[in-house]
Amino acid sequence: MALRPDSGKSRADELADRQSREQEVLFREVDEAVRQDQLGGAAKKYGIPVAIGLILVLAAFGGWLWWTEHQEGVKEERSERLITAFDRLEAGQIPQADKDLAALASERSDAQAVSAKLARAGIALNQNRHADAVKLYEEVSADGNAPQAYRDLASIRSMAAQFDQLEPQKVIDRLKPLATPGNPWFGSAGELVAMAYLKQNKPDLAGPLFAAIAKDETVPKSLRSRTRQMAGLLGVDAVVDVDKTLAEVREQEGGAPAAQPAQ
The missing domain is CATH 1.25.40 (Serine Threonine Protein Phosphatase 5, Tetratricopeptide repeat)
Structure with a gap:
């Protein structure tokens, strides 16, 4: 019979090692069983609420998509009706x-x-x-x-x-915030404010405002021409480029446009 090689450990030591390994395996199995039991309990305890919550989130998202599409449809339909009214x-x-x-x-x-x-x-x-x-x-x-x-x-x-x-001051109070250079409504609001100044007998305030409108290239030509004339009547120079101003005057009077300088 072959002899078992001597490992240097007594039989008692080997038995102790074997028991230690068996206990370790047993502990792992118990730990895994407990973990699975905890997960199963959590699933039973929270699974239904979580599923309901997920369904509600999906339903809300679907509702939001439907509402957005519905609103876009309503907006498009109302825009078409507005265009039809303008056509009429x-x-x-x-x-x-x-x-x-x-x-x-x-x-x-x-x-x-x-x-x-x-x-x-x-x-x-x-x-x-x-x-x-x-x-x-x-x-x-x-x-x-x-x-x-x-x-x-x-x-x-x-x-x-x-x-x-209206009292002139009411017009001034209402429109003065718009009657400033750079504002998109500067020309229209400024003209009304300047006219209100004239009604208050304040040509010193009306004239410069008329002139500022006349010099603003973003203002429509008809309004610039009108305010230029008003500024001139009040003794305020509103002409920046004489040749360009004359060309605009001829164009508005229906005359031939001024000749362009040679290049």
């Missing part, structure tokens, strides 16, 4: 256009509603219904949800529509 205006179908615009303006507060109100105010002005026009302009001006450019335009139109009935 251009074609001279005023009563039907006004009816369509009134419906758009009353249904909700959005960009289409604001545009509809401004268009209806223009119709009212053309029909000499100044009170109706002012009412619509003031509604737009006071609408905190309307784009600021629309609100500013409505303020200017409102002041212009009732200029003769």
Whole structure:
């Protein structure tokens, strides 16, 4: 019989090592069983709430997608109706256009509603219904949800529509913030403010403002020409480039444009 090689350990030591290894394996198995039992308990305890929460999140996301698509569809439909109303205006179908615009303006507060109100105010002005026009302009001006450019335009139109009935200072207070160079409404608002200064017998304030408008290249030519003449009447020079000014005057009078200098 072959002899077992001597490992240097007694049989008692070998038995102790074997028991130690067996205990280690047993501990690992017990630990794994406990871990699986804990996971199973957690799944039973939290699995249903987590699943419900996930379903709710997915439902909310789906609802948001539907709402966004629905809103885009509504916006597109209202834009088409607004264009149709404008087409009817251009074609001279005023009563039907006004009816369509009134419906758009009353249904909700959005960009289409604001545009509809401004268009209806223009119709009212053309029909000499100044009170109706002012009412619509003031509604737009006071609408905190309307784009600021629309609100500013409505303020200017409102002041212009009732200029003769208002105290000059009210026009100045309302429009002076817009009557500054660099503001998109500088020309229109500035002209009304300058006219209000004249009503207050303050040509020293009106003249320079007229001249500033006339010199502003971003202002429409017709307005620049008008304010240039007013500045000249008040003794304020509003001409920067004489040749260019003469060319603009000839163009507005229907004459031949001035000859361009040779290159």
